[in-house]
Amino acid sequence: xxxxxxxxxxxxxxxxxxxxxxxxxxxxxxxxxxxxxxxxxxxxxxxxxxxxxxxxxxxxxxxxxxxxxxxxxxxxxxxxxxxxxxxxxxxxxxxxxxxxxxxxxxxxxxxxxxxxxxxxxxxxxxxxxxxxxxxxxxxxxxxxxxxxxxxxxxxxxxxxxxxxxxxxxxxxxxxxxxxxxxxxxxxxxxxxxxxxxxxxxxxxxxxxxxxxxxxxxxxxxxxxxxxxxxxxxxxxxxxxxxxxxxxxxxxxxxxxxxxxxxxxxxxxxxxxxxxxxxxxxxxxxxxxxxxxxxxxxxxxxxxxxxxxxxxxxxxxxxxxxxxxxxxxxxxxxxxxxxxxxxxxxxxxxxxxxxxxxxxxxxxxxxxxxxxxxxxxxxxxxxxxxxxxxxxxxxxxxxxxxxxxxxxxxxxxxxxxxxxxxxxxxxxxxxxxxxxxxxxxxxxxxxxxxxxxxxxxxxxxxxxxxxxxxxxxxxxxxxxxxxxxxxxxxxxxxxxxxxxxxxxxxxxxxxxxxxxxxxxxxxxxxxxxxxxxxxxxxxxxxxxxxxxxxxxxxxxxxxxxxxxxxxxxxxxxxxxxxxxxxxxxxxxxxxxxxxxxxxxxxxxxxxxxxxxxxxxxxxxxxxxxxxxxxxxxxxxxxxxxxxxxxxxxxx
Numbered sequence: 001x002x003x004x005x006x007x008x009x010x011x012x013x014x015x016x017x018x019x020x021x022x023x024x025x026x027x028x029x030x031x032x033x034x035x036x037x038x039x040x041x042x043x044x045x046x047x048x049x050x051x052x053x054x055x056x057x058x059x060x061x062x063x064x065x066x067x068x069x070x071x072x073x074x075x076x077x078x079x080x081x082x083x084x085x086x087x088x089x090x091x092x093x094x095x096x097x098x099x100x101x102x103x104x105x106x107x108x109x110x111x112x113x114x115x116x117x118x119x120x121x122x123x124x125x126x127x128x129x130x131x132x133x134x135x136x137x138x139x140x141x142x143x144x145x146x147x148x149x150x151x152x153x154x155x156x157x158x159x160x161x162x163x164x165x166x167x168x169x170x171x172x173x174x175x176x177x178x179x180x181x182x183x184x185x186x187x188x189x190x191x192x193x194x195x196x197x198x199x200x201x202x203x204x205x206x207x208x209x210x211x212x213x214x215x216x217x218x219x220x221x222x223x224x225x226x227x228x229x230x231x232x233x234x235x236x237x238x239x240x241x242x243x244x245x246x247x248x249x250x251x252x253x254x255x256x257x258x259x260x261x262x263x264x265x266x267x268x269x270x271x272x273x274x275x276x277x278x279x280x281x282x283x284x285x286x287x288x289x290x291x292x293x294x295x296x297x298x299x300x301x302x303x304x305x306x307x308x309x310x311x312x313x314x315x316x317x318x319x320x321x322x323x324x325x326x327x328x329x330x331x332x333x334x335x336x337x338x339x340x341x342x343x344x345x346x347x348x349x350x351x352x353x354x355x356x357x358x359x360x361x362x363x364x365x366x367x368x369x370x371x372x373x374x375x376x377x378x379x380x381x382x383x384x385x386x387x388x389x390x391x392x393x394x395x396x397x398x399x400x401x402x403x404x405x406x407x408x409x410x411x412x413x414x415x416x417x418x419x420x421x422x423x424x425x426x427x428x429x430x431x432x433x434x435x436x437x438x439x440x441x442x443x444x445x446x447x448x449x450x451x452x453x454x455x456x457x458x459x460x461x462x463x464x465x466x467x468x469x470x471x472x473x474x475x476x477x478x479x480x481x482x483x484x485x486x487x488x489x490x491x492x493x494x495x496x497x498x499x500x501x502x503x504x505x506x507x508x509x510x511x512x513x514x515x516x517x518x519x520x521x522x523x524x525x526x527x528x529x530x531x532x533x534x535x536x537x538x539x540x541x542x543x544x545x546x547x548x549x550x551x552x553x554x555x556x557x558x559x560x561x562x563x564x565x566x567x568x569x570x571x572x573x574x575x576x577x578x579x580x581x582x583x584x585x586x587x588x589x590x591x592x593x594x595x596x597x598x599x600x601x602x603x604x605x606x607x608x609x610x611x612x613x614x615x616x617x618x619x620x621x622x623x624x625x626x627x628x629x630x631x632x633x634x635x636x637x638x639x640x641x642x643x644x645x646x647x648x649x650x
Contacts, residue, residue, distance in 0.1 A: 013077075015064050017057040021047040022064070024077065057108050058100035060123050063132055067100045067112060078133040088119065090113065102525075135160050140179075158183035162190075180206055199565045204233050208265075214269055223274045224281045231285055234262040235292045263300055276305055286310060308333065312340055321347045329355050334363055340470040341371035349375070349383035357390050365391045365402050372405065385409050392426060403429040406599055411442040417448050423454075445469050449478060462497050466504045472514075476521055498522040586612065596621055607649060619645070 015024045018392055026042040048054070051068060058065035063083060066073045071087040088097055096114055103109035113120045124435035131153055134143035140161040149154035162179035180190045190206060211226045241255045265271065275281055282305050289298035295314060302310040308331040328336055337356070344352040356363060365388070372384040388406040391397045403426055410419040419439075423430070432455050439447040445468040452461035458478055465475035479497040486494060502518050588610050594603045598621040607619045617625075623642045627635045 013059065015057060015059045017054060019053065021045055022057065024064070027335050044080075055096070055098055056100045058102060059125060060102075060108065060110075062126050063123070065100055065110065067097055071251060072097075072100070072112065076133060078130065079136065086121070131157065140164075155184040159185050161303055176202065200233055200237065204230060207233075211270075220274055220278065224278055227271055227275055228284060228288070230265065231262070232288060234258060234265070235289060235294055238262070238294060238297075239292050259297065264296060266301055266304055272304060282307065309336060309339075312336065316343055317338070319347075322351065325351055325355055329358070332359075334359075334367075337363055338367045338371075341368055342374065345375065345380060345383070349380045353383045353387045356387055361395050365395075365397055366399055369401065372409075381409055381412065398429050398430055400429055404431055404434055407435055408438060410439050411444055411447075416444055416481045417446060418448055420450060423447060423450050446474065449474055453478050453481055458486075458493070458497055459500070462500050466500065470507060470508075472501060472518075475504070476518070480521070555612055577615075583612070588612075588614075591617065598622070598625060 013024070013026045015022060017023075022045070024042075024044040026040070028041050043305055051066075051073065054066040054068055056067040058067070062077055063074045064077055064317050066075065071085060073082065073086075074084040076083050077080065097112045097117075097119070099113060101111045101113070103111065108123045110121055110123075112121075131143045131145075131147040134140070134146065135157050140157055140417050143157045144154060147157060158179045162176045162183060162185070164176075168176075170548065180193075191203065195203065207226050211223065211230070213224070214223050217223075237258050238255055241258065275285070277496045285301060286307075287299055289301065291294075295318070299311050299314055302308070302314075308327060311327050312324045312331075315321070315327060320343055324340065325348060328340060328344070331562050337359070341352060341356070356368070368387075372388070375381045375384045376482050385406065388402060391402060392406060405420065407419070407430055410422055423435070436448060436451045436455075437449065439445075444472070445464060448470070449461045449465050452464060454456070454512070458481075461478045465478060475497075479494065479501060482490075482497055483494050498518065502515060502522075505518055590603065590610060592602070592604055594616055595601060596603050596608065596618045597615055598617055601618070603616050603618070608616060609619060610616050619642070623638060627638055630638060
């Protein structure tokens, strides 16, 4: 009997030999077997070979050694096959070898002895092919254990394990897929193998495992290809389940289960990280989902890829406009608002404007104008006006294009009040020429009068009010505004406005009292004599009697005032004439010690002027002083006179 201690402090296996054969056991001394009677496991019996009965037996970790008269043989404990035979040289004097003894200090060493000789031999790397032996016995876990970290060995074991499970049939085909994916067998070979056997579940397992093995690789093309293939298998399975004639609850549960698996797969970080940055692959997957009619998964995938536009397009295609608007609101992407607001305004204008107002100044209203240009129904125009008013009055938008477009919507309304109110508040931001043309085309005459007035075209405004509106009050309002804003040198124009109004009242209304009201409102710009030419040669003056008398009294007062002014002017002229005469006879004594009041140099050194007030100045100093206070033209004239004066003195 021999016992093996290799790598363990206590025996792990034993073997003994009898006349019938060889008995081998493994020993399990773990704590969980102490309470059991039998600690021997893996009982194996082998008959003797044709070499005859061995003399002795020894045991190493993976082999047992048989000693014969002429040599010894090593056989595997794994597959019980012959491994090696060594002949022993013997002589008649040395005798035969009778025992094999293991070295208690080094179990890898063994001794054979006879009467005269001792032979020592040692096992060397006896575990180098153990993995292959276990693999041949289909004990793949043991094979992997002894293969260690040698990738080539592990790949070979995985390949053999895959072949083993594949040959077992459909029951183990998923195990085969798992093993093939861990091997280095050709991807195409394995894939075709499963396709040929029509085992989509196994193919799926193979592809997923292969994909996981690429997690740390830098091969985005292969990763994307695998993802697309896996998604296609999922979609195909969902399609087949949904189109089966049997629509029992179990089938529907299966569909949901597969769909959940697909979504869990798509949600994995590894898939998202590699697919999201590859736009063509994203497009391929979306088109593939569309071809299978799987809209729910297509929306789910679009959300994962942050492809909000695809979701919006789908909702619009399915006429789910409220869902499209909600997706648009959640995206908070201005560019998507500019692109899809036109469609949403067509079908749900009120809800669309509600969302647009929520974003306030974060949206550029000018880029939203195309959404409102095609508004045809009353509700669409009403909501467009509502949003643009919000932009103009709440967001304080000053853009001329926005104001002009809002004006174009107002002119389409029958009621002119909102248009006038808008013009009163936003005159500065509207193109007045465009507004005038638009209002004229839509016969909004009050608005036209207002625009003419703001442009300073008061005559046109009054004329329009009198001809198109036949509204004297509107014309008077324009004339009063002209009076308030025009300068004093435009009084003739203001008088002309009031004459136009008075003439209209005389010729059209023929209302004498109304004419007098116009004269009174003109605030002395008009007089009774200014409008008399507008009357017929024969008319009753009873209604004008008071006005004529008042006018004559004013004339009389003016004449008396003129007489008084003339008398005062005459007296003033006589006093001036007397002062000039007295000035000619007046003289003044200038002492030699007097200086110029400006330069403080003796006065008599050059020409000078003496004034009645006793101030004395050199001529040059006086000219220089007064020139600073004269206009450029008058200063030039003084300079010319002074030069002539200097030449005359010479």
